[in-house]
Amino acid sequence: MARKRSETMQENRVKLIAAARKTFAEKGYAAASMDELTADAGLTRGALYHNFGEKRGLLAAVVDQIDTEMAVRAQEIGARAGDAWQGLLAEGAAYIEMALNPEVQRIVLLDGPAVLGDPSQWPSQNNCLQVTRSTVERLIAQGILKPLDPEAAARLLSGAALNAALWIAASEDPESVMPKAVEAFHALAAGLLAEPL
């Protein structure tokens, strides 16, 4: 064989992150045993602590990966809309839908903030927020939105969307609740418009 060392190391990192995504989503961060998790990946805790420093480091890596995937997807969906304003609404709806995924919910929305602190200070720089903020900035520059602080507007919008998702997921009949949440989100977002519809 004689495989290169950096290769196998990279593969092991991928294996660990994949196993962590699964276990963290299913059991939650606190209840996830690092012995089991590393065994699932065909490794031991030695590899884990060498690569990620501590349990939190693994969570940070997982959060970063999921957050990036979410941001990419939201951006794509937003870009597909007719104009920038429709794009912002579509982004919000996309976040709400994505947050119905158990991985997103448990890892990014619940355990992430509790263990790593406020998302705006995450090492990943929180790509999701960045996407929303740049969309808001563009709309403000075009005069479509009121001249608010972009960061503030983005934080509140994403906060509303992600909180809506938690509510939907916890509800008994998500399918019937979803449209209500999206409708309320649209109404709220319309409050940012410079000229009311």
Place this chain on the structure above:
Amino acid sequence: MARKRSETMQENRVKLIAAARKTFAEKGYAAASMDELTADAGLTRGALYHNFGEKRGLLAAVVDQIDTEMAVRAQEIGARAGDAWQGLLAEGAAYIEMALNPEVQRIVLLDGPAVLGDPSQWPSQNNCLQVTRSTVERLIAQGILKPLDPEAAARLLSGAALNAALWIAASEDPESVMPKAVEAFHALAAGLLAEPL
């Protein structure tokens, strides 16, 4: 002496909850040792497990207490405003300010959801949300707000407010960020109005 048993039991519960509020806020739920915490209250883990079942039970009791205090305060502040609409805005601003309190932030906003799950399913029934929802319901009945689902509107509003607070607290200069957040919140809330300002 001959103190009544139910009395001392009640006092011990109060002591434990008070110690827990302090320790959970300072160290976070996960890092709080129940040995230390109960010793601070002049008791042992025996009292804790007898009264609250498990560590989570103590957190639930603490969350319930803080949540109730917040709801009372928000309601008072809202009632003091000129009309119901101003009351809603004042409630939102009140939540943002209250969430700057480390106890509220660490315990109710970060650890609470991660350990106990979505707030709407908390045993305490989440008094904060109830207050906001009834205010929204009243405004809808009066035709001041669009006929949206009250639960949805309340969830998104409080989500936006509480998320704003996390952002403010994590920022370097909270005093300068606060007004931006409140302004953005007002704008968002205005989107719920039946007749734009």
Place this chain on the structure above:
DNA sequence: CAATTTGATATACGGTTTGTATGTGAAATG
């Protein structure tokens, strides 16, 4: 190419924590 070094991962260990099972003594009961 052989000898040596490096470093990624496995193994071993100590300390801490949680939850339960059992013990105890004072209040409640009759």
Place this chain on the structure above:
DNA sequence: CATTTCACATACAAACCGTATATCAAATTG
């Protein structure tokens, strides 16, 4: 006053995290 109850303390077992040490293959060097 004898007995029972039960709130709390103590004792115990299991699990887990993080670190310190060991190992063995790949990388490096002369």
